[in-house]
Amino acid sequence: MNKELYDLAQWSIKTAKAAGVDACRISTQHERFVEIQYRDRKPETIKEASTKGLGIETYVNQRYSAQHTSDLRREALEDFIASAVASTKLLAEDPYRTLPDPRYYEGRPNVDLGIRDASYEALTAEERHGMVKAIEAACLAKGGPKVISVTAGQHDSRTESIVLTSNGFEGVRESTTFYAGAEVTIQDEGDRRPNGYSTASAVNRKGMPAPEQIGTLAAERTLDLLGARKIDTATLPIIIENQNVPDVLRGLLSAMFARNIQQKRSFLTDKKGQKIASEHLTLIDDPLIVCGLDSQLFDGDGFAAKKRTMIEAGVLKDFYVDWYYGRKLGWEPTTGFPSNLIVPPGKRSAQEIMKDLGRGIFITGFIGGNSNPTTGDSSIGIIGKLFEKGEPTQAVAEMNIAGNHLEFWQKLAEVANDPWPYSSMRTPSLVFTDVVVSGV
Amino acid sequence: MRPFTRRSFLQRAGGVASAAVAAPILSTGWLSLARADEKGYFDSIFGITDDLCRRVLSTALSKGGDYADLYFEHTIANYVMLEDGKVNQAYGNVALGVGIRTVKGDQVGYGFTQDLTPESMLAAAATAATIADASPNKPAGEFVTPKLANHYPLERLLTSVPLESKLPLVQSLNEKCFARSPLVAKVNAIFHDEQKRVMIVTSDGIRVEDLLPKNWLMASVVAAKDGKREQAGWHLGGRKDFSFYTPALIDEIAREAVDRVVVLFDAVQPPAGEMPVVLGPGVTGILLHEAIGHGMEADFNRKGISTYATMIDKQVAEPFVTIIDDGTNDGLTGSLNVDDEAIPGQKTVLVQDGILRSYMHDRISAKHYKVQPTGNGRRQSYEHFVIPRMRNTYMLPGPATPDEVIKSAGQGIYVQDVSNGQVKIGEGDFAFYVSQGRLIEDGKLTAPIKDVNIMGNGPKMLRNITMVANNLEMSRGGAGFCGKDGQRVPVGFGLPTCLVKSMTVGGVKARPGEKRA
Numbered sequence: 001m002n003k004e005l006y007d008l009a010q011w012s013i014k015t016a017k018a019a020g021v022d023a024c025r026i027s028t029q030h031e032r033f034v035e036i037q038y039r040d041r042k043p044e045t046i047k048e049a050s051t052k053g054l055g056i057e058t059y060v061n062q063r064y065s066a067q068h069t070s071d072l073r074r075e076a077l078e079d080f081i082a083s084a085v086a087s088t089k090l091l092a093e094d095p096y097r098t099l100p101d102p103r104y105y106e107g108r109p110n111v112d113l114g115i116r117d118a119s120y121e122a123l124t125a126e127e128r129h130g131m132v133k134a135i136e137a138a139c140l141a142k143g144g145p146k147v148i149s150v151t152a153g154q155h156d157s158r159t160e161s162i163v164l165t166s167n168g169f170e171g172v173r174e175s176t177t178f179y180a181g182a183e184v185t186i187q188d189e190g191d192r193r194p195n196g197y198s199t200a201s202a203v204n205r206k207g208m209p210a211p212e213q214i215g216t217l218a219a220e221r222t223l224d225l226l227g228a229r230k231i232d233t234a235t236l237p238i239i240i241e242n243q244n245v246p247d248v249l250r251g252l253l254s255a256m257f258a259r260n261i262q263q264k265r266s267f268l269t270d271k272k273g274q275k276i277a278s279e280h281l282t283l284i285d286d287p288l289i290v291c292g293l294d295s296q297l298f299d300g301d302g303f304a305a306k307k308r309t310m311i312e313a314g315v316l317k318d319f320y321v322d323w324y325y326g327r328k329l330g331w332e333p334t335t336g337f338p339s340n341l342i343v344p345p346g347k348r349s350a351q352e353i354m355k356d357l358g359r360g361i362f363i364t365g366f367i368g369g370n371s372n373p374t375t376g377d378s379s380i381g382i383i384g385k386l387f388e389k390g391e392p393t394q395a396v397a398e399m400n401i402a403g404n405h406l407e408f409w410q411k412l413a414e415v416a417n418d419p420w421p422y423s424s425m426r427t428p429s430l431v432f433t434d435v436v437v438s439g440v
Numbered sequence: 441m442r443p444f445t446r447r448s449f450l451q452r453a454g455g456v457a458s459a460a461v462a463a464p465i466l467s468t469g470w471l472s473l474a475r476a477d478e479k480g481y482f483d484s485i486f487g488i489t490d491d492l493c494r495r496v497l498s499t500a501l502s503k504g505g506d507y508a509d510l511y512f513e514h515t516i517a518n519y520v521m522l523e524d525g526k527v528n529q530a531y532g533n534v535a536l537g538v539g540i541r542t543v544k545g546d547q548v549g550y551g552f553t554q555d556l557t558p559e560s561m562l563a564a565a566a567t568a569a570t571i572a573d574a575s576p577n578k579p580a581g582e583f584v585t586p587k588l589a590n591h592y593p594l595e596r597l598l599t600s601v602p603l604e605s606k607l608p609l610v611q612s613l614n615e616k617c618f619a620r621s622p623l624v625a626k627v628n629a630i631f632h633d634e635q636k637r638v639m640i641v642t643s644d645g646i647r648v649e650d651l652l653p654k655n656w657l658m659a660s661v662v663a664a665k666d667g668k669r670e671q672a673g674w675h676l677g678g679r680k681d682f683s684f685y686t687p688a689l690i691d692e693i694a695r696e697a698v699d700r701v702v703v704l705f706d707a708v709q710p711p712a713g714e715m716p717v718v719l720g721p722g723v724t725g726i727l728l729h730e731a732i733g734h735g736m737e738a739d740f741n742r743k744g745i746s747t748y749a750t751m752i753d754k755q756v757a758e759p760f761v762t763i764i765d766d767g768t769n770d771g772l773t774g775s776l777n778v779d780d781e782a783i784p785g786q787k788t789v790l791v792q793d794g795i796l797r798s799y800m801h802d803r804i805s806a807k808h809y810k811v812q813p814t815g816n817g818r819r820q821s822y823e824h825f826v827i828p829r830m831r832n833t834y835m836l837p838g839p840a841t842p843d844e845v846i847k848s849a850g851q852g853i854y855v856q857d858v859s860n861g862q863v864k865i866g867e868g869d870f871a872f873y874v875s876q877g878r879l880i881e882d883g884k885l886t887a888p889i890k891d892v893n894i895m896g897n898g899p900k901m902l903r904n905i906t907m908v909a910n911n912l913e914m915s916r917g918g919a920g921f922c923g924k925d926g927q928r929v930p931v932g933f934g935l936p937t938c939l940v941k942s943m944t945v946g947g948v949k950a951r952p953g954e955k956r957a
Contacts, residue, residue, distance in 0.1 A: 043547055065529070066531050071534050191750060228867070369946075370875075
């Protein structure tokens with residue numbers, strides 16, 4: 001544990017109490033990161049820094065505010081905390097604003113989540129540069145003469161954070177993150193220059209794909225975009241590629257937050273226990289996955305982390321209920337925000353499913369769009385491949401899908417067997433039938 | 441580094457961020473000692489002398505960089521929110537630090553520190569220096585300060601406005617929203633203010649300071665009718681003095697927010713597919729931002745990855761189309777007295793009379809193209825290095841009237857309000873999300889529509905602008921921002937009513953007489 005961060009948090013609690021808080025939560029963080037990008041086989045950017053920060057949530061006479069600062073000079077912090085407390089007193093009283101009941105802190109699992117790579121400190125500049133060079137080289141080799149530009153890069157970081165509350169919570173999280181990717185631009189007909197990319201993230205170096213794999217995949221995904229055009233508006237089956245599923249899943253998740261429910265901004269308010277999707281959709285929130293990017297032993301309120309089934313065979317089982325909005329709703333809290341999200345995989349590959357579907361669109365990217373959490377209405381642009389007789393035939397662009405989440409998820413017909421492992425949202429490709437895809 | 445190819449705009453009016461970064465409501469103390477017109481803030485408060493800057497710049501150039509700069513930032517942001525009738529939440533953020541950049545050709549080394557001690561700054565400079573590998577260079581011996589226009593004068597510092605003066609804004613806005621319609625069920629009212637002080641010191645001998653205010657007042661409203669709920673919002677703001685927030689302005693926000701949500705109960709689904717699209721004036725300028733703006737940022741063109749990379753001096757639109765990117769508009773969100781690499785704020789004509797004339801440059805791309813920088817070098821904060829970004833992007837008025845434009849559309853849709861957009865630079869394909877609009881039937885505005893994504897291709901869309909009206913409006917919202925390469929910066933835009941003869945409208949409903957596969 002970082003003693004300097006811990007001491008700073010303890011000092012801040014004492015200072016806040018002296019300034020008149022009834023209760024407070026202090027979080028301190030330290031991050032070190034290195035970021036390198038290559039283009040034209042030379043470094044384009046090199047960035048490296050260490051950051052620190054302190055956040056304080058103050059509770060005074062049932063009033064609440066939260067502040068964050070990167071100015072950690074002690075004299076500045078004293079002013080900062082005193083001003084924060086003084087200002088909190090000016091806000092309206094809110095009886096729901098308290099620190100959580102400490103019994104929710106209990107039961108924290110005593111497991112090693114494996115989210116800190118012990119070899120991080122040994123990573124050398126040469127290794128970092130070598131990895132990025134390898135990504136770029138593989139991408140250029142696969143892309144061939146059509147390549148206009150390749151930007152390859154990596155980002156790694158080590159983060160330590162400590163959270164203390166005045167009612168006895170102490171939490172430490174130490175983690176590492178590795179990220180790498182490549183972005184490719186190629187020449188198409190006329191002035192069209194398709195951009196594509198591939199990226200991956202993991203908490204340790206062993207969890208990352210080989211650099212050559214990242215580079216090759218980036219080139220392949222970009223070449224797949226050649227000749228894209230829009231086709232006639234039609235009702236078709238669609239397959240949403242695994243790594244793009246989170247873009248549509250977030251529209252569903254936004255309606256599962258207690259804040260949106262309490263503020264009447266959720267289309268799922270009265271849907272707990274009801275079937276909101278086809279039987280093929282199960283969604284699990286699991287903060288305890290070993291080496292998960294969002295694995296944690298405690299959540300933002302300090303609640304002991306716990307695996308939860310949010311949707312089971314299409315039935316909405318739970319909401320994301322934090323301490324504050326749980327009290328406002330009169331509901332038992334669960335956890336405020338998602339951690340690692342799992343959609344259990346099916347049995348067949350997306351390619352096998354495609355063969356059965358005949359004609360449809362394999363969606364490999366989204367553009368623009370939005371989802372209204374109050375009504376469930378959603379509309380989003382798509383990029384991908386038209387497939388006919390089970391085989392990809394034509395890249396498509398400038399097209400769109402739309403609908404309401406309560407209807408859309410009922411059209412989920414199958415889940416593929418390919419969960420995307422390089423994200424905290426481990427989603428397989430999903431197959432929907434009878435979707436209106438608008439184009440010409 | 442984050443994915444990559446998508447550049448997007450998002451504004452907050454459609455909802456309230458659940459994890460808002462807001463402000464410590466700091467109203468007194470040393471933070472407010474300096475006056476808005478006072479120079480030497482970083483010297484007087486933090487002891488950043490010319491000698492120290494030269495030492496740090498020397499270290500940044502110690503391995504042969506061509507150019508280096510220092511970007512000092514001290515930002516204080518506050519955010520108060522009313523929920524369920526009470527101003528019961530406040531947030532704050534203080535950002536203090538310096539970013540140090542070394543440039544070698546088109547390569548960038550970057551380090552930053554939040555600790556403004558000589559030791560920490562020299563260490564960050566040494567990190568930045570590693571982008572080069574040659575004999576040391578030296579910074580200029582003296583610094584000069586260019587004379588700047590002030591496009592966002594303040595009567596008083598935002599940090600000197602006490603919290604007690606801000607609370608009535610959101611309380612009044614809440615009351616006015618509920619008074620406007622019995623259908624109103626929930627109101628979130630938010631006031632955000634931010635005061636950013638920056639100092640930029642360059643190795644070619646410029647030292648310049650700026651004080652950038654940014655603030656906005658917003659209502660996000662949920663209404664209920666016959667068992668259905670809808671939400672909408674409205675916000676006004678920019679780089680304003682606190683005196684901007686008058687009772688009349690609060691009336692306007694409440695009226696717009698409530699009227700925009702109530703009308704949604706009558707909204708219908710538009711038909712899907714290609715059709716004429718009329719863009720109403722103002723916030724719909726997001727179309728320019730996505731369709732042409734990002735593609736005209738010079739870094740994408742320098743690298744050959746923009747669809748506009750070969751179009752300079754070519755006809756890209758009808759002769760009545762002129763498009764500007766401008767840092768000199770008084771009080772608008774994207775205005776800049778000086779950009780983040782010490783180039784004075786200015787106006788750049790991107791498309792003149794239908795011909796593409798200029799990209800938006802930072803120092804690196806300007807050197808590449810052998811032109812002067814255009815003042816578009818921007819960054820989110822001291823943690824980020826400069827890249828070319830838009831400021832306020834707008835189209836000049838044309839010869840038609842708004843009624844003529846709508847009539848000419850025949851059958852199509854009218855876009856009134858937009859919540860977000862996104863573009864793929866190389867293809868030019870873009871999307872923007874229509875939160876409010878109308879059907880156009882027989883050349884007239886009819887039923888309201890909502891929640892529709894519109895797709896297009898930038899160069900194609902430019903060629904398809906067939907009419908421009910005489911009613912340019914600049915968006916007056918203050919909460920909009922643009923995302924690129926993991927950096928957010930505030931931007932503005934404007935548009936007169938104009939007709940795009942064909943774009944793809946997302947939806948599920950068939951057009952009259954349409955047969956689908």
